[in-house]
Amino acid sequence: MASQAAFDYQQQVEEIRQAMQCDFVALALVQSEERHFQIRWEYASGNLSQRFRRIILQSGKGVAGIVFKTGKPIFAPxxxxxxxxxxxYSYPIIAAEQLESFAAIPLFKYNRVKGILLAGCRKNNCMSFEKFELLQSLIAPTFGPYYSEELTGN
Structure with missing residues (x-):
């Protein structure tokens, strides 16, 4: 058996978009403390353009920044x-990708938010609660080192 290979995040994002049957899926990663915890959309599937790559957020700004700051998912049908x-303008990924409904969930590693996974549709009410639950259930088998809920001391 080969050692654990590095994850192909682009492939994982594409597979999630297919499983979710939504228009757009993106993964934002939190940069190191030296980079002031900037948040950048690194991987996307179903994107309209490459504009998502130029979006750089701080904690509390935009969808990814809010999820990073609170550690809680956002569900916006x-x-x-x-x-x-x-x-x-405060939500550049929503504007750039023309999303009408979306969900975003934090990805934790070592009890800290290290990534944000966003799934969205370009029509209203496409993101159902069932799709939101599916998105959360896809994290563990898909992203390996990340998990979707903060660990508690229980």
Whole structure:
């Protein structure tokens, strides 16, 4: 048996998009402390352009920044109820990919948020609660070193 190979995150993102039957899936990774914990969208599937690669967020800013800061998922079956048109500039990934419904979940490693997985659709109410649960269930088998819930001392 070969040693554990490095994960192919691009392939995993594409497989999640197919399993979820949604328009867009992206993985943002949190940079090191030396880089001030910047958050960048590193991998995507179903993207309209390469604009997602230029998005750099800080803690608390944008979908990824909020998930990073709170450590909690976001479920937005209607994006306009989550972020208004006037507020859209604060959510560049939603605007760049024209998402109408989405879910984002934190990926933990060593009890810290190290990544954010976003799945979205370009039509309203496409992201159902069932799809949100499916997204959460796909984390462990897909991303190996990451897990989807913060560990507790229980």
């Amino acid at each position: 209607e994006a306009e109820k989550y972020c208004t048109k006037e507020d859209l």
